[in-house]
Amino acid sequence: MKNGFTEFGLQPFLISALKEINFEQPTPVQEKLIPVIEAGRSVIGQSQTGSGKTHTFLLPILNHVDPEKQQVQVVITTPSRELAYQIHDAARQLVKFSDQEIEIGNYVGGTDKKRQIEKLNHRQPQVVIGTPGRVWDLIKSQALDVHLAAQFVVDEADMTLDMGFLNEVDKIAASLPKSLQMMVFSATIPKSLNVFLKKYMVNPVVEEIPVQSIISPTIENWLISTKSKGKNSVIHQLLTIGEPYLVLVFCNTKERADELTEYLKNQGLKVAKVHGGVPPRERKRVMKEIHNLTFQFVVATDLAARGIDIEGVSMVINDGIPDDLDFFIHRVGRTGRNGMSGVAITLYEPGEEAKISEIEKLGVKFQPKAIKNGEIVDSYDRNRRVTRVKDHHKLDPTMVGLVKKKKRKVKPGYKRQIRKAIELKDQRDRRVAKHQEFLKTKRQKIKQNRAKRNSGEH
CATH class of the missing domain: 3.40.50.300 (P-loop containing nucleotide triphosphate hydrolases)
Structure with missing residues (x-):
């Protein structure tokens, strides 16, 4: 139009x-x-x-x-x-x-x-x-x-x-x-x-x-595994790294929002809390202060995700993955408005990979991240182990047999032999792959040189 x-x-x-x-x-x-x-x-x-x-x-x-x-x-x-x-x-x-x-x-x-x-x-x-x-x-x-x-x-x-x-x-x-x-x-x-x-x-x-048209291309979706670390400390680090303009942290329950707000306040941060359990008059006052940018950090439940429109949200943090994945879209939609850039960070724990996969089916592309030495850095793909297992299945029948035998109760000498055989096979496969890559690169260079000579002749 x-x-x-x-x-x-x-x-x-x-x-x-x-x-x-x-x-x-x-x-x-x-x-x-x-x-x-x-x-x-x-x-x-x-x-x-x-x-x-x-x-x-x-x-x-x-x-x-x-x-x-x-x-x-x-x-x-x-x-x-x-x-x-x-x-x-x-x-x-x-x-x-x-x-x-x-x-x-x-x-x-x-x-x-x-x-x-x-x-x-x-x-x-x-x-x-x-x-x-x-x-x-x-x-x-x-x-x-x-x-x-x-x-x-x-x-x-x-x-x-x-x-x-x-x-x-x-x-x-x-x-x-x-x-x-x-x-x-x-x-x-x-x-x-x-x-x-x-x-x-x-x-x-x-x-x-x-749904796909609603996830703004200006939003970066980061995925961080909390592993053994407590979510509270991870969220505190995310809020204090850099200078985010306005951050919304979404919790799945009112109780969790209360707990997280109390923790962040004890760390010296000025935090607003918005959920259905907050008295109406206080909620109205807090919302007015949020719109006036009195607060830099807001902890909220999904009621707020569906009911609040705050300009200038630079970061959204999902404290937990919502059971209803529609809410994930609503949460992420709080940032990256009107062509502005935004970051949506989703924290997940071991055992929640299936939920992450469901979100990815909505068209969300996650970037794996981690916190190291006070900085947010690129991390590894959470599916790397799955990929490695798939590659394992590509072993020839002899090696598959050896792997199966390894699982049986055999004498220590046999275990060492099997382990050594597997290691030798892996080394040989890597050498072959490396040599093939070298030959492929060499062939490409030869083709490029021929093409240059031919163009020079014309």
């Missing part, structure tokens, strides 16, 4: 807002789905973190909001408070240059419900953004009037299902007009989500953006 976002017929205030944040070219999901949403079609967008889906639905929605109508025109739900704040901030930034005020309400759990109801009794926002539980509470109490809303967005639908909010989303959808344009965005589409989709969506446009 040569002319970028201007091809979508967006109002001037939106184009000005996009210029302010240096958004010049739409992402693949934006390029495919913005025109579809503009045309009034319901959509299911399957895309990962970092694909630009938030602006995919915000731009066409805000392009058609009528500031003259003081009524709810759009409802957007998302399963985490952090993501609700993120979408709210993005929406406010987009309407910044609008001549007429477009009011955007943000309603999440853990905030003052009574105050929200009092405000809604005086004035209804045009755009509602919030978590399913709080939005449904406000509708149920008749404080929030959504019966005229024309558009409904369910963001992070799979996470909504996982966190048990689908029932509330169902009730919200049932409160909206039947002639509704519905937009569902999700990293994955579980079978258990299909019943809900079929209930409210008729012939939607389904667009899937492959």
Whole structure:
């Protein structure tokens, strides 16, 4: 798309807002789905973190909001408070240059419900953004009037299902007009989500953006084996080697995040902690400080991986490999944004090679690394032993027999003979291989010299 976002017929205030944040070219999901949403079609967008889906639905929605109508025109739900704040901030930034005020309400759990109801009794926002539980509470109490809303967005639908909010989303959808344009965005589409989709969506446009297109080529994926070393000390070294701009360390559990945060603080580092067990008010304060770059290091769980968008993350560290490998993509997607370089470091322990192989099937190419003398250096391929065993099987039948005999209980003299025979065979094979390589190089030089002579004759 040569002319970028201007091809979508967006109002001037939106184009000005996009210029302010240096958004010049739409992402693949934006390029495919913005025109579809503009045309009034319901959509299911399957895309990962970092694909630009938030602006995919915000731009066409805000392009058609009528500031003259003081009524709810759009409802957007998302399963985490952090993501609700993120979408709210993005929406406010987009309407910044609008001549007429477009009011955007943000309603999440853990905030003052009574105050929200009092405000809604005086004035209804045009755009509602919030978590399913709080939005449904406000509708149920008749404080929030959504019966005229024309558009409904369910963001992070799979996470909504996982966190048990689908029932509330169902009730919200049932409160909206039947002639509704519905937009569902999700990293994955579980079978258990299909019943809900079929209930409210008729012939939607389904667009899937492959995982491989989301892993930015500017991200280096490093793989470090912790072996006998404790993960805490390895992570401390990674955080203190060099000068990383902003580092996110992802843990699989809240308990592990608490443990690691406490350890790093005891080492003298200033660390922020974000997970579902942190009280809402404190989490909001911490998130504000993170965005203001008060912290250089952030320890978080996957709730944060799906719900937080922090600019300038230079490094991501996977303290543990997630059981759901989709989360690996979400974690890595926190860095390497907008063409910037980034490093994603995955720590693994003996016995986790199978998980690493599964990640590699997603298109991730790991660079083996190690920490030596306070520096991160290249390391060996973890599969080197497997390769060596495979080569062992290429021995001739006589040597295979000797190897098998070696495993039997035989006299010491026989063991020495077998071991010596194997060593001699290995030495002979190496000499033959070396000689063949020498002959190959010599033949290549002869060919090159002939080619030079022939070109000189012509």
